[in-house]
Amino acid sequence: MQLQVHKPHERLVRGLQSIGTVSSADEELVRSLPMRVQAVGAHHDVVREGERLTECCLVVEGFFCRHKLVDGGQRQILSFHLPGDLPDLQSIHLELIDYSLGSLTASQVAFIPHAAIRQVMLRSPTLTDLFWRATCIDSSIFRAWLASVGRRPAYQRIAHLYCEVFVRMRALGLAEDGGFVLPITQTELGDALGLSAVHVNRTLQELRRDGVIVSQGRYNGFRDWARLQKAGDFDPSYLFTKGAL
Numbered sequence: 001m002q003l004q005v006h007k008p009h010e011r012l013v014r015g016l017q018s019i020g021t022v023s024s025a026d027e028e029l030v031r032s033l034p035m036r037v038q039a040v041g042a043h044h045d046v047v048r049e050g051e052r053l054t055e056c057c058l059v060v061e062g063f064f065c066r067h068k069l070v071d072g073g074q075r076q077i078l079s080f081h082l083p084g085d086l087p088d089l090q091s092i093h094l095e096l097i098d099y100s101l102g103s104l105t106a107s108q109v110a111f112i113p114h115a116a117i118r119q120v121m122l123r124s125p126t127l128t129d130l131f132w133r134a135t136c137i138d139s140s141i142f143r144a145w146l147a148s149v150g151r152r153p154a155y156q157r158i159a160h161l162y163c164e165v166f167v168r169m170r171a172l173g174l175a176e177d178g179g180f181v182l183p184i185t186q187t188e189l190g191d192a193l194g195l196s197a198v199h200v201n202r203t204l205q206e207l208r209r210d211g212v213i214v215s216q217g218r219y220n221g222f223r224d225w226a227r228l229q230k231a232g233d234f235d236p237s238y239l240f241t242k243g244a245l
Contacts, residue, residue: 008110015084062107159232179221
């Protein structure tokens with residue numbers, strides 16, 4: 001399947017609009033950013049742990065994750081990233097990156113020089129606030145994931161993650177009212193939630209059997225949003241996206 005082409009600047013504008021208000025003047029500043037666009041195959045790291053970065057990576061199309069490898073080669077997925085995200089924005093201030101950033105599907109990314117982002121922030125306090133807000137929301141999502149992996153049973157973990165991805169995708173115009181496409185394997189879902197692929201499979205079957213989710217291939221739907229929220233013990237306020245509160 002051929003990857004659909006999207007304008008990277010519009011992706012970034014839409015991403016910022018999902019978490020705050022962007023004036024027309026600020027939109028023009030965003031559109032002035034130099035971007036180096038690159039196609040990326042599935043399962044390819046565009047950033048590797050320990051690198052010194054001079055650019056930030058914008059997800060233009062596809063599905064990405066931050067991840068770390070632990071002793072023995074096992075992978076822990078730390079977060080999922082959607083079109084419009086700047087997953088390594090903190091690299092503007094950190095000398096070394098402490099995780100890897102990789103594609104889970106065929107994707108497109110755009111690389112933006114740190115110096116250009118700094119110039120835009122100097123010219124617009126609003127954009128500075130939005131970039132800072134984006135990093136704060138990242139931290140909020142990390143805390144929610146930590147609570148899930150540390151304390152929630154598998155049933156709640158999966159339902160909670162489905163709720164989170166749906167709310168984030170809907171805010172970006174990437175999901176329908178009744179469902180979304182989650183283009184990852186059960187192994188990758190397990191890597192994100194600290195579960196084996198077998199445990200993920202059994203839990204997904206249970207969620208389907210209970211009528212909490214309705215799946216067809218990579219499409220995940222639900223008949224009752226309130227029921228899915230309850231199954232996942234999900235409060236969307238930590239996402240701080242428009243329409244989530």
